[in-house]
Amino acid sequence: MFRATLKSLLARKVRLILSGLAVVLGVMFVSGAFVLTDTLGRSFDSVFADGFSEIDVNVAAKPKVELSELEGEQTAAPLPAAVVDRVKQVPGAASATGIVNADGARVIGSNGKVVTSFGPPQLGENWTGESDLLRLREGRAPQAEDEIVLNKALATTAKVQVGQKVGVLTAFESKKRDFTLVGIAGYSGDRDSIGGVNEVFFTTPVAQRLMLGEPDVFSSITVTAADGVSDEKLRDDVARTLGADFEVKTGEQVASDAAASLKEGLSFFNKILLGFAAVALLVGTFLILNTFSIIVAQRTRELALMRAIGASGRQIIGSVVLEAIAVGLIASMLGLAAGIGVGALLAYLFGNLAGGLTLAGIGVPAAAVIGAFSVGLVITVVAALLPALRAARIPPIAAMQDVATPDRPLTKITVAGSLVTAIGAVLLFLGLSGNAGGQTLTTILGGVLFAFIGVALLTPLISRPVVSLLGAIFSWSLPGKLGRLNSGRNPRRTAITAAALMVGIALVTGITVILDSAKGSISALAQDTVKAELVIAGAQGGPRPPSFDPAVLDQAKTLPGVQMVDGEYGDMAQIDGERTWVGASSDIASLRQIFSAKPVAGDIDRLGPTQMLASSDTADSRGWSVGSTVNVQLTRGETRTYTISGIYESGQLLNPVMLPVTAAKDFAIPQPFQGYVQLTPGTPVADVQPQVETLLADSPEVSVADRDAFIKQQTGQLDGLLTMIQILLALAIVIAVLGIINTLALSILERTRELGLLRAIGLRRSQTMGMITVEAVVISVFGALLGVAVGTGLGAAVVEALKDEGITDLILPWGQMGVFLGLAAIIGVVAAVLPAIRAARINVLGAIAHD
Numbered sequence: 001m002f003r004a005t006l007k008s009l010l011a012r013k014v015r016l017i018l019s020g021l022a023v024v025l026g027v028m029f030v031s032g033a034f035v036l037t038d039t040l041g042r043s044f045d046s047v048f049a050d051g052f053s054e055i056d057v058n059v060a061a062k063p064k065v066e067l068s069e070l071e072g073e074q075t076a077a078p079l080p081a082a083v084v085d086r087v088k089q090v091p092g093a094a095s096a097t098g099i100v101n102a103d104g105a106r107v108i109g110s111n112g113k114v115v116t117s118f119g120p121p122q123l124g125e126n127w128t129g130e131s132d133l134l135r136l137r138e139g140r141a142p143q144a145e146d147e148i149v150l151n152k153a154l155a156t157t158a159k160v161q162v163g164q165k166v167g168v169l170t171a172f173e174s175k176k177r178d179f180t181l182v183g184i185a186g187y188s189g190d191r192d193s194i195g196g197v198n199e200v201f202f203t204t205p206v207a208q209r210l211m212l213g214e215p216d217v218f219s220s221i222t223v224t225a226a227d228g229v230s231d232e233k234l235r236d237d238v239a240r241t242l243g244a245d246f247e248v249k250t251g252e253q254v255a256s257d258a259a260a261s262l263k264e265g266l267s268f269f270n271k272i273l274l275g276f277a278a279v280a281l282l283v284g285t286f287l288i289l290n291t292f293s294i295i296v297a298q299r300t301r302e303l304a305l306m307r308a309i310g311a312s313g314r315q316i317i318g319s320v321v322l323e324a325i326a327v328g329l330i331a332s333m334l335g336l337a338a339g340i341g342v343g344a345l346l347a348y349l350f351g352n353l354a355g356g357l358t359l360a361g362i363g364v365p366a367a368a369v370i371g372a373f374s375v376g377l378v379i380t381v382v383a384a385l386l387p388a389l390r391a392a393r394i395p396p397i398a399a400m401q402d403v404a405t406p407d408r409p410l411t412k413i414t415v416a417g418s419l420v421t422a423i424g425a426v427l428l429f430l431g432l433s434g435n436a437g438g439q440t441l442t443t444i445l446g447g448v449l450f451a452f453i454g455v456a457l458l459t460p461l462i463s464r465p466v467v468s469l470l471g472a473i474f475s476w477s478l479p480g481k482l483g484r485l486n487s488g489r490n491p492r493r494t495a496i497t498a499a500a501l502m503v504g505i506a507l508v509t510g511i512t513v514i515l516d517s518a519k520g521s522i523s524a525l526a527q528d529t530v531k532a533e534l535v536i537a538g539a540q541g542g543p544r545p546p547s548f549d550p551a552v553l554d555q556a557k558t559l560p561g562v563q564m565v566d567g568e569y570g571d572m573a574q575i576d577g578e579r580t581w582v583g584a585s586s587d588i589a590s591l592r593q594i595f596s597a598k599p600v601a602g603d604i605d606r607l608g609p610t611q612m613l614a615s616s617d618t619a620d621s622r623g624w625s626v627g628s629t630v631n632v633q634l635t636r637g638e639t640r641t642y643t644i645s646g647i648y649e650s651g652q653l654l655n656p657v658m659l660p661v662t663a664a665k666d667f668a669i670p671q672p673f674q675g676y677v678q679l680t681p682g683t684p685v686a687d688v689q690p691q692v693e694t695l696l697a698d699s700p701e702v703s704v705a706d707r708d709a710f711i712k713q714q715t716g717q718l719d720g721l722l723t724m725i726q727i728l729l730a731l732a733i734v735i736a737v738l739g740i741i742n743t744l745a746l747s748i749l750e751r752t753r754e755l756g757l758l759r760a761i762g763l764r765r766s767q768t769m770g771m772i773t774v775e776a777v778v779i780s781v782f783g784a785l786l787g788v789a790v791g792t793g794l795g796a797a798v799v800e801a802l803k804d805e806g807i808t809d810l811i812l813p814w815g816q817m818g819v820f821l822g823l824a825a826i827i828g829v830v831a832a833v834l835p836a837i838r839a840a841r842i843n844v845l846g847a848i849a850h851d
Helices: 002-011 013-051 081-088 150-157 202-214 233-240 253-300 301-310 313-353 367-390 396-400 411-432 440-475 480-489 491-531 551-557 587-595 616-622 660-666 685-695 706-748 753-760 765-801 815-838 845-850
Strands: 058-059 093-099 099-102 107-110 121-128 134-139 147-151 165-170 173-187 198-202 218-224 246-252 533-537 562-575 577-584 601-602 610-615 629-633 640-648 656-660 674-679 703-708
Touching: 013 253, 013 313, 013 367, 013 440, 013 706, 058 233, 058 253, 058 845, 081 093, 081 218, 093 233, 107 150, 107 173, 107 491, 107 706, 107 815, 121 202, 147 150, 147 165, 150 173, 150 601, 173 587, 198 202, 218 233, 218 685, 233 246, 233 685, 233 815, 253 313, 253 367, 253 440, 253 491, 253 587, 253 706, 301 313, 313 610, 411 440, 411 491, 411 765, 440 491, 440 765, 480 765, 491 706, 491 765, 533 706, 551 562, 551 674, 551 685, 562 587, 577 587, 587 674, 610 616, 656 660, 674 685, 685 703, 703 706, 706 765, 706 815, 753 765, 765 815
Parallel strands: 121 198, 147 173, 577 656, 610 640
Antiparallel strands: 058 218, 058 246, 093 218, 099 121, 107 165, 134 173, 147 198, 165 173, 533 674, 533 703, 562 577, 562 629, 562 674, 601 640, 610 656, 629 640
16 A cells, blocks of 8 residues: 555656645745744844953843833933942952943934934943953044044944044934044954944943933943952842842843843744744645645546455545655655745845844754644645545445546535634634733634635635636637636635635735725824824834934924924833823923814813823723822833823824923933924915924934825835735745646646547637636636635724724725736736646547546
């Protein structure tokens, strides 16, 4: 039986290779994700180990507001200079050095544009001298207030040289300030930076003022242990001296914690890649299921003969499953190899995007190998199991019959499809309505999976009438009529082939519906709510939003034709022990007018230094009312008590809590990052906009745009997200194309004699190719129609569930739906090329004699 299985497998190499490609592509994603995150994880381990290699013990103040990776950039509280003196007195401490090290120092290059960073921070630091790790390559150390040193990578990117004037924007002074570049530094090992970080070194007083906002404070303290004192003992002694308000760690601990934080972000990226791998494998399952179903149908007489000469049903199942294991093993090996290559390529691209991250050697973690073979084998064997069970039921008497398997009733599969679809609908309802018991994402993903499988099971029921209707478009010619009949002759096979394409099209359609609805809702809300004709803002290219000098707001108020101006600040705060986003306005009365804010209780037109406003939703959820007092801890400063003086109606564009503008000095970013300019009635926007642009000359990250352009810029970020998702989901569509090719190729083998007879009675080669092409186009368009319908339904359900989040308008992308259907027709033509050529080349006499 084993030899028979092996010969059967070798006799069907091409068809099994096509089905195996689906597994290869899915496994490639799985193993590539693990290779990528392993490579980047080890790279970051090396970077931080290097960066903290000269630190024995590090001292920092505990953050006043703890933030997660998704909530923003963590800001540690500044350390008073007196703490440095206390640390120096600790027995075992040879030296203690105050360090200024904060993100937000942006250099303006020789082209007048800000040097951006997509990932690594842009650090402003105090120059503490050369070391074994850091050395000056050119020039000297900064000595005067207007002198700086840059690391070599930043100087190269900015195209600046020693002796030139360089503009710098800093954390506490968003207005450009010019410095003289007096030195360029590099790192040991001939490295221009560590991990692609951009660094600007100031004198210590300037770094304190511009990066920390006050004199005589530091971000951290590095401590060197005396001879014979271990890092751990020094750490414990310093911690005991300073108390619980400080974080004291060895250099090794700091490096490990920093790397772990980045790896947390990488794990999220890893899950995204694995999600797309799951989609690819789901589509691949349909392809493999169809392939083995057709192969079993074609081998009916062969399998029946085996039963007749004594093979048991178990042996027949084993034979089919053995073929699946062989395909799965080969596909897993190829997928693992491809995944290693893809992971290495993505790591290389990430390293270059991150500013020249030095990559560790490409490794293959055990998770990649285990994941590749587990997924490849499981998917292939599970997909082949149903055809294997069907093969075991073939009666020996079939060996004496002339035809293979007749169509079976669709009752069971229809009932199963209805049940699975209902389960998917229930899971989606629970997840989207927030009743999933803390497992919202898992519940929604499970609902989507069950919905897809359920619809796929129901597809045979509707395939014959829908395919017949679609095929009527081509019935004006003989090849069109034959193609129409062929595409509807086996509903199960047509349905499975179309379902593979349906999954990819449905996901793209559903996501398009959601994002287009979000864009439309945001645009409509902004048009109805924001009364300002001009908006001051910048495009965020890193963890910090661009900010500008508050003086611009006062200057804008004096321009002719300007009625009112408001500047917006924001930060994450701890309010009565709970993290909450808070805002501050330069002119609270103007804010109310510009955003059409409506009072619910109290006075929302003015705000004293110890007063705050809250939205109605926030007040209701916290049990606040006018006169309530709350404790607010900002990123900097001490906890302050505020009294609620007014409550306003909640709105999607309004912050949940508004503090007085004086509180902004303790925000992580103490400058405004958005400004709104409302003009007097009848004033042309074109008259005022250039004047506001002139005021922003020293803030090159920020520009002013009219309201429509600003809304388009903000919603345009969703277009980039959609494009990325479409590119990743294109893999599922590629696998679906393989499925159509495979189905047609196997179908042609199955219909060899039929095709020979058609050719014998006068069907030309071109007509034969046309017939196959019509069949492929009908199946493709049928799958696309299913995908558009299912995707629209899923997208509409999500939009309905997100109404409370501000997505109120359901927008159907009719244009893109038409593109998807047109693309499906093209896919059908492309998929039909090879099978059509093969059908046209069939030897007529040989085909007629084919058994």
